[in-house]
Amino acid sequence: MSDQPITDITAYMRDLGQRARTASRALARASTAEKNAALLAIADELDRERAAIAQANRTDLDAGAAKGLDAALLDRLELTPGRIDAMIEGVRQVAALPDPVGAITDLNYRPSGIQVGRMRVPLGVVGIIYESRPNVTADAAALCLKSGNATVLRGGSESFASNQALAACIQRGLATAGLPADGVQVLATTDRAAVGVMIAMPESIDVIIPRGGKGLIERISREARVPVIKHLDGICHVYIDDAADLDKAFNIAMNAKTQRYGTCNTMETLLVDAPVADAILPRLGAAYRGKGVELRGCQRTRDLLADAAPATEADWDTEYLAPILSIRVVDGLDEAIDHIARHGSAHTDAIVTEDYSRARRFLREVDSSSVMVNASTRFADGFEYGLGAEIGISTDKFHARGPVGLEGLTSVKFVVLGDGEVRC
Amino acid sequence: MSDQPITDITAYMRDLGQRARTASRALARASTAEKNAALLAIADELDRERAAIAQANRTDLDAGAAKGLDAALLDRLELTPGRIDAMIEGVRQVAALPDPVGAITDLNYRPSGIQVGRMRVPLGVVGIIYESRPNVTADAAALCLKSGNATVLRGGSESFASNQALAACIQRGLATAGLPADGVQVLATTDRAAVGVMIAMPESIDVIIPRGGKGLIERISREARVPVIKHLDGICHVYIDDAADLDKAFNIAMNAKTQRYGTCNTMETLLVDAPVADAILPRLGAAYRGKGVELRGCQRTRDLLADAAPATEADWDTEYLAPILSIRVVDGLDEAIDHIARHGSAHTDAIVTEDYSRARRFLREVDSSSVMVNASTRFADGFEYGLGAEIGISTDKFHARGPVGLEGLTSVKFVVLGDGEVRC
Numbered sequence: 116m117s118d119q120p121i122t123d124i125t126a127y128m129r130d131l132g133q134r135a136r137t138a139s140r141a142l143a144r145a146s147t148a149e150k151n152a153a154l155l156a157i158a159d160e161l162d163r164e165r166a167a168i169a170q171a172n173r174t175d176l177d178a179g180a181a182k183g184l185d186a187a188l189l190d191r192l193e194l195t196p197g198r199i200d201a202m203i204e205g206v207r208q209v210a211a212l213p214d215p216v217g218a219i220t221d222l223n224y225r226p227s228g229i230q231v232g233r234m235r236v237p238l239g240v241v242g243i244i245y246e247s248r249p250n251v252t253a254d255a256a257a258l259c260l261k262s263g264n265a266t267v268l269r270g271g272s273e274s275f276a277s278n279q280a281l282a283a284c285i286q287r288g289l290a291t292a293g294l295p296a297d298g299v300q301v302l303a304t305t306d307r308a309a310v311g312v313m314i315a316m317p318e319s320i321d322v323i324i325p326r327g328g329k330g331l332i333e334r335i336s337r338e339a340r341v342p343v344i345k346h347l348d349g350i351c352h353v354y355i356d357d358a359a360d361l362d363k364a365f366n367i368a369m370n371a372k373t374q375r376y377g378t379c380n381t382m383e384t385l386l387v388d389a390p391v392a393d394a395i396l397p398r399l400g401a402a403y404r405g406k407g408v409e410l411r412g413c414q415r416t417r418d419l420l421a422d423a424a425p426a427t428e429a430d431w432d433t434e435y436l437a438p439i440l441s442i443r444v445v446d447g448l449d450e451a452i453d454h455i456a457r458h459g460s461a462h463t464d465a466i467v468t469e470d471y472s473r474a475r476r477f478l479r480e481v482d483s484s485s486v487m488v489n490a491s492t493r494f495a496d497g498f499e500y501g502l503g504a505e506i507g508i509s510t511d512k513f514h515a516r517g518p519v520g521l522e523g524l525t526s527v528k529f530v531v532l533g534d535g536e537v538r539c
Numbered sequence: 540m541s542d543q544p545i546t547d548i549t550a551y552m553r554d555l556g557q558r559a560r561t562a563s564r565a566l567a568r569a570s571t572a573e574k575n576a577a578l579l580a581i582a583d584e585l586d587r588e589r590a591a592i593a594q595a596n597r598t599d600l601d602a603g604a605a606k607g608l609d610a611a612l613l614d615r616l617e618l619t620p621g622r623i624d625a626m627i628e629g630v631r632q633v634a635a636l637p638d639p640v641g642a643i644t645d646l647n648y649r650p651s652g653i654q655v656g657r658m659r660v661p662l663g664v665v666g667i668i669y670e671s672r673p674n675v676t677a678d679a680a681a682l683c684l685k686s687g688n689a690t691v692l693r694g695g696s697e698s699f700a701s702n703q704a705l706a707a708c709i710q711r712g713l714a715t716a717g718l719p720a721d722g723v724q725v726l727a728t729t730d731r732a733a734v735g736v737m738i739a740m741p742e743s744i745d746v747i748i749p750r751g752g753k754g755l756i757e758r759i760s761r762e763a764r765v766p767v768i769k770h771l772d773g774i775c776h777v778y779i780d781d782a783a784d785l786d787k788a789f790n791i792a793m794n795a796k797t798q799r800y801g802t803c804n805t806m807e808t809l810l811v812d813a814p815v816a817d818a819i820l821p822r823l824g825a826a827y828r829g830k831g832v833e834l835r836g837c838q839r840t841r842d843l844l845a846d847a848a849p850a851t852e853a854d855w856d857t858e859y860l861a862p863i864l865s866i867r868v869v870d871g872l873d874e875a876i877d878h879i880a881r882h883g884s885a886h887t888d889a890i891v892t893e894d895y896s897r898a899r900r901f902l903r904e905v906d907s908s909s910v911m912v913n914a915s916t917r918f919a920d921g922f923e924y925g926l927g928a929e930i931g932i933s934t935d936k937f938h939a940r941g942p943v944g945l946e947g948l949t950s951v952k953f954v955v956l957g958d959g960e961v962r963c
Contacts, residue, residue, distance in 0.1 A: 140880070140906075143904075143906065144903065144904055217903060223925065225923065225924070225925055227918065227923060229914050229918055229923075231923075231924045231925060234902065234903075234910075236906065236936075238936055238937070239906075239936065321936060321937070322937065342766065342937045342938075360959065362959070363958070363959030366959055366961050367959065367961060369961075370961030370962055371961075374961070374962055456564065465955075478658065478954050479568065479641060479658075480567075480568055482564075482567065482660065482663075482952070483952065484952055484953060485952065485953040485954075485955060486658075486952060486953070486954055486955070487653075487954075487955040487956075487957065488955070488956050488957060489956070489957040489958055489959050489960075490653050490955050490956070490957030490959075490960045490961075491957075491960065491961045491962050493961070493962040494651065494653055494955055494957075494960070494962055495953070495955075499649065499651060499653075499655075499962070500649070500655045500953060501647065501649055501655060512660075512662055512663065512745060512950040513662070513745070513746065513766045513937070513938050513950065514766075514937050514938040516950050516951060516952055516953075517952065517953045518953070526936040526937065526940055527940060528906070528907065528908055528909065528910060528940055528941065529908060529909040529910070529919070529924060529940075529941045529942070530902050530909075530910055530911075531889075531909060531910070531911040531912070531914050531918060531919075532911075532912050532913070532914070533911065533912060533913040533914025533915075533918075534787070534913055535784065535786070535787030535790055535791065535913050535914075536913075536914045536915065536918070537790050537791060537793075537794035537795075537798070537914075537915045537917070538794060538798055538915050538917035538918055538923070
């Protein structure tokens with residue numbers, strides 16, 4: 116499908132939104148068996164249409180190369196056979212996850228005689244705005260479908276043809292299972308004006324999840340007229356306490372920085388308690404140097420690591436997403452917690468200590484979406500946490516916080532069971 | 540304290556917000572014992588300062604009478620000795636509630652060896668904007684304090700002196716218990732521009748809860764730059780199914796409409812399944828007439844109740860908050876669910892039936908914050924649900940839905956306990 120010019124974007128989006136709203140009612144009622152059948156049918160369609168998907172992807176890759184996209188972007192855009200396998204397997208895995216919808220919890224009798232509980236329900240219509248990785252189309256559609264939501268997807272313009280090919284498979288899969296094809300809609304336009312309309316239709320879209328760079332997310336958060344589940348910076352810290360087991364500290368500090376550099380749960384600043392600085396920093400410094408990590412430190416750090424550059428105030432506030440690490444020697448737990456409160460991004464922070472009371476204080480007092488004792492920040496992930504899947508990581512406190520799985524795509528309502536009770 | 544003109548409202552609000560943010564950190568760390576001690580100290584201060592509170596309230600009442608406020612508004616504004624008693628008792632009851640903060644749930648081992656759970660945490664700073672009832676000042680401050688949040692309160696201008704007197708007691712109570720007085724701040728100005736600044740300070744205020752008329756809530760929702768927990772209409776329905784026990788149906792339909800007329804969980808539209816309309820409507824009609832309730836009905840209703848006025852389309856969409864009831868005869872459950880989806884406000888809806896499968900479908904398919912079987916809609920209330928208290932009822936799906944108690948004023952973070960684990 117080519118990008119046909121749409122003359123009235125507002126009318127196009129309103130119609131699409133209305134169809135999503137209608138489809139969301141059917142999806143909210145759909146049984147677990149129906150939703151799983153649709154997910155498996157979608158996986159089968161994706162498998163059957165590999166050639167068409169690859170051809171559409173080739174169109175995008177050629178256009179991207181002609182536009183001069185850099186190698187990293189073209190790599191993210193490419194749907195290799197292996198990536199298509201992984202996408203199909205991902206959809207099948209979502210079918211195997213437990214269905215959160217309809218679960219009733221805390222159903223208790225009240226003195227009036229009524230029973231009151233909470234039932235988990237879909238949010239309604241989820242809008243997802245993402246950049247060029249086209250596999251998000253299938254991942255996000257699968258998670259929203261399993262949680263009983265309709266989805267409106269707006270992918271990057273570079274992956275337009277790929278996304279249209281994937282959408283066709285998804286919609287056929289839905290129809291095969293007897294669910295409305297409008298349950299998953301991918302915008303048939305790359306017109307940026309559509310995004311402005313999409314984030315301001317509370318009558319049709321209940322929540323927006325932006326996935327992409329900070330600029331995209333900030334713009335959407337600023338302009339949206341519906342709630343946004345957003346992920347901004349990941350400025351993550353590891354604090355090595357003076358009661359740390361220094362072998363655990365070494366392993367965690369190395370893993371948190373060097374296992375992958377470009378992820379949001381990678382450590383960006385290492386805090387070291389002064390009494391153990393000379394025991395741990397030279398050993399860590401040598402190992403980071405061996406991995407090619409550039410070090411920037413406070414004066415006390417530089418007294419121990421001669422090759423560390425001086426860290427500026429800006430370093431403490433920077434998410435490098437690169438083999439760069441800032442290091443600060445602090446005087447105890449309070450200074451570490453203060454540093455994290457002032458410079459962190461409330462994403463993921465860890466303490467390494469064998470001291471029970473300090474571990475307990477760190478867990479309670481650090482206000483981040485994940486707080487850890489003696490574990491690498493790299494564990495902050497929906498799969499590692501056992502959520503089964505992840506549609507993103509929220510750095511907000513409202514509604515969903517940290518890795519967002521199926522449950523983050525739902526809400527609850529109260530259910531009341533009575534036998535004719537009335538209020539006095 | 541009089542309403543001193545503040546020359547730079549933005550600077551005033553930013554300073555107040557910054558102080559709230561700082562105080563929120565101390566309140567988040569405060570132990571259950573410290574928070575309870577503060578609540579009891581606040582209750583004692585309110586008790587000790589009854590004369591000052593009554594005098595400030597008299598100032599407001601005199602100014603209100605001079606401005607020509609009507610009797611209903613003046614009544615809402617008045618702090619009688621009985622209302623002061625109730626306010627003090629309310630604060631003491633909040634002290635007796637369980638502390639939600641710090642509770643860890645679902646702490647489970649993962650295959651990697653880490654233990655992952657969730658800890659309940661305060662939201663941070665809660666802003667509350669309310670109209671003239673001054674007892675909200677103490678109620679809201681108590682709930683926010685117990686849930687570990689700092690609070691910024693902006694009450695109605697008519698109750699300015701009363702709110703200042705209450706704020707002085709609250710701040711002294713906080714200080715007595717060693718908690719920051721800035722943990723609860725009441726705006727020292729009635730300038731409306733302060734509201735505009737208050738709802739657009741995400742760096743200082745994490746959520747706004749408006750309590751008041753629909754106009755206030757719509758304006759705040761439209762203009763806020765932070766999340767809003769809001770309560771709009773309560774267009775509640777009772778559907779009497781053809782398998783209903785008609786005595787239960789009679790009692791519930793009477794209670795839901797006539798127990799109180801002005802509350803959001805009062806029934807506004809009665810739906811009656813056609814096969815039982817002639818068995819129940821004449822009996823209900825006579826009883827409503829005896830209570831002075833004006834009836835408006837569809838044609839089939841009017842065939843049975845000669846004195847019912849014709850209902851227009853607008854009636855189905857109206858929250859009367861008055862002794863008026865619209866009645867519609869429908870053909871079965873599907874038509875009832877459709878009517879509720881089209882005309883309801885997703886607040887509270889009930890079915891009366893002895894049919895198991897229809898009860899189950901109603902619970903699952905009606906997308907309202909409270910869905911009920913064989914119980915009066917009037918039960919939709921934080922106290923009746925066992926939440927211990929209620930700061931409002933949310934008609935949103937995001938974050939908090941239905942009656943909002945202490946838990947709705949909190950979020951969760953992930954806690955990870957390890958023994959040196961790193962990610963592979």
